[in-house]
Amino acid sequence: MSELQTSLNFRKNAERAVADPSLRAAMRSATDTFGARRAAAFAALPDLELLRDRASEIRMQVLDNLPALLEEFGRNAKRAGATVHRASDAAAAREMILALLKERGVRMAAKGKSMVSEEIGLNAHLEAAGIEVVETDLGEYIIQLEGETPSHIIVPAIHKNRQQVGTLFAERLGVPYSDDPQVLTKIARRVMREKFLAADAGISGANFAIAQTGTLALFTNEGNGRMVTSVPPLHIAILSLEKILPRLADLPTFIRLLPRSATGQAITSYLSLITGTRKEGEATGARELHIVILDNGRSEILAGECREMLKCIRCGACMNVCPVYRTVGGHAYGWTYPGPMGMVLTTLLTGMEMSYPLVDASTLCGACVEVCPVRIPLVPLILKLRERRVGLGLSDFKERLGMWLFRAAAKNPELFFWGERVSRLFWPLIRRVGGKDVAGRLPNPSAMAFHRRMP
């Protein structure tokens, strides 16, 4: 993914998305539905604010003690039979996973939904090396057939309507056309069941990793997460290092918050806990479990002023309420993570030079902050990033020119007085030069300045 990043084209991407009426209708109805379901789910939960405080507190504890917790997780996962690997960047993680699969002669891997695997561009890398990778989450499967990337972190194919999926299945799977989601789901069940049973390896992400026990926790609705982690003999899990929770007893807080925030469910159909490999006397469990923990710039974020971004549990609630995301959709952001959390994380992970136009993708309305289950201060983080962009000289030329002129004038009362007069005189010209989107939005200069009315 990283090499395919198009965040620098955010404005162009967004313009294209806005001009696509079917995309806008899909985004609007999906985000409205999620918003309403989320609100209904939380209305039935009494101590929501306390829960959010608790969740935020646990996530901060994790960030404050991350190296020790990672070590504890590694120790306990190893004791339970897993092998834990640390990958410093995307390339290292890709190579590591490819090597594991190659050494074992794996030809086909069944894969569960994982945003981290999107972040490192895993599928393309494995496929280039001749390993077939089958996405098994229905939404991921749809976009894999289409050769696209996810547009929402929870519902990856949110931008596709049922007719488009029906046509895709008919063309690619040779089945009779149907646009009934239930029928399409059954087709996917049949096709993928064969893949699961034939797969030599399962690849998954993880929602959380429990330091106390070395356990991986996965929330799924379809059951594919359970399949990929327990049916094939080899299971490879990839997760980013901030996914740690200290104890099993911390899970209930996140079980109550994550599904409600993501889809408005009180709990997902399945929560799978995987602790190491099959032990003596057990009938199930992978024979071999490799856990790849990815850094990819996160240690640097952890040490900086934007560290609270790493509290994120990837629920997607901030996207569903964001007026920008709701209008432009996920692809416009040009990398793995969209919406408010995405613009901040993308900028931090890939660097301002690769992503600075994204910093504009917010109205600062704060709707994201209102819904964030772990209380990430997204608006202050966005403001920090805007400051950083100015500091790096990457802001828009006209913005810089305007700010420079204003600063010069504000420091000097004489200049301010004359500036006022001159700008009133040349206002039509300034509007034309400044562009209707920038200067055109400012009110006309008034004949009598406010400070002149002061006694």
Next chain:
Amino acid sequence: MTREETIDLFLARAALAAAGSRRVADGAALAAVIVQLVAGDKTVYCPALSPLEQAAAAVLVRRVEEYAQAEVTVEEVLAGIAETGSIVCASVEGRAVQASLLPSHHLAILPAAKIYATLDDFFQNLGAAPPTNLAVITGPSRTADIELTLAIGVHGPERLDVIVV
């Protein structure tokens, strides 16, 4: 919450999650319900490890040894959680967690004494060394990946029945 209230809450929450949920008095009543819920021509996997499973197995017509080939799994589960209406399956006593996943109908036998009131109660009791595979299951397999329209039975069972004994 009294014991009875916990059981009632469990049954109500399981029903909310689209699981068939009912309560029976004993093994004999359990067998009678299983006869109603499982058609005679269906292939059924039932490990028959516990007395309740044995009571159920006695009335099953077409039992198979491999859950991967079965249309129905009838099994006793590790626990229930009233707060969410969930059941818990785990790789304990030589049990296979996939038995609750691969067949299209999962029929769970849940002794009332194994129902925990809250998620916290359950996780506090799990201890520091959980079994290799543990699944907290709430309702049938589902997806809303196409236009957010609910579809049941993606990879896991399309039907889940829980019988509290």
